Amino acid sequence: MTYKEKFDRVMGVSGWNRGKIARLLGVNYFTVRRWTKTKAKPRSAYAEKIDLMYDGIVKPLECEIDRLSDIVEKRILKEQIKDLKKDDCEV
Numbered sequence: 001m002t003y004k005e006k007f008d009r010v011m012g013v014s015g016w017n018r019g020k021i022a023r024l025l026g027v028n029y030f031t032v033r034r035w036t037k038t039k040a041k042p043r044s045a046y047a048e049k050i051d052l053m054y055d056g057i058v059k060p061l062e063c064e065i066d067r068l069s070d071i072v073e074k075r076i077l078k079e080q081i082k083d084l085k086k087d088d089c090e091v
Contacts, residue, residue, distance in 0.1 A: 007021065
C-alpha cells in the first residue's frame with residue numbers, strides 16, 4: 001500500500017485533513033501534500049510514524065467492520081433459513 005493510500009484511508013476514517021496530520025507528524029502542510037500527491041516519499045522516521053498512525057486508526061476499524069459484517073451476514077442467513085423452513089411447511 002502506498003503512503004498516498006494510507007493517508008487517504010486515515011483522512012477518510014478520522015476526518016482529519018492534511019494540516020492536522022502534518023501537525024501530528026511534526027512536518028508542514030506542504031510536506032504532507034507532496035507525500036499525498038506522490039511527489040515525494042517520507043523519510044524512514046516519518047514513514048514509521050505514518051505506519052503507526054495507519055495501524056492505530058484504520059486497522060482497528062477495518063477489523064471491527066469485518067466483525068460486524070460477519071454478524072450481519074449470519075443474521076441474514078438465519079432469516080433466509082427461517083424463510084426457507086416456512087416455505088417448506090406451506091402447502
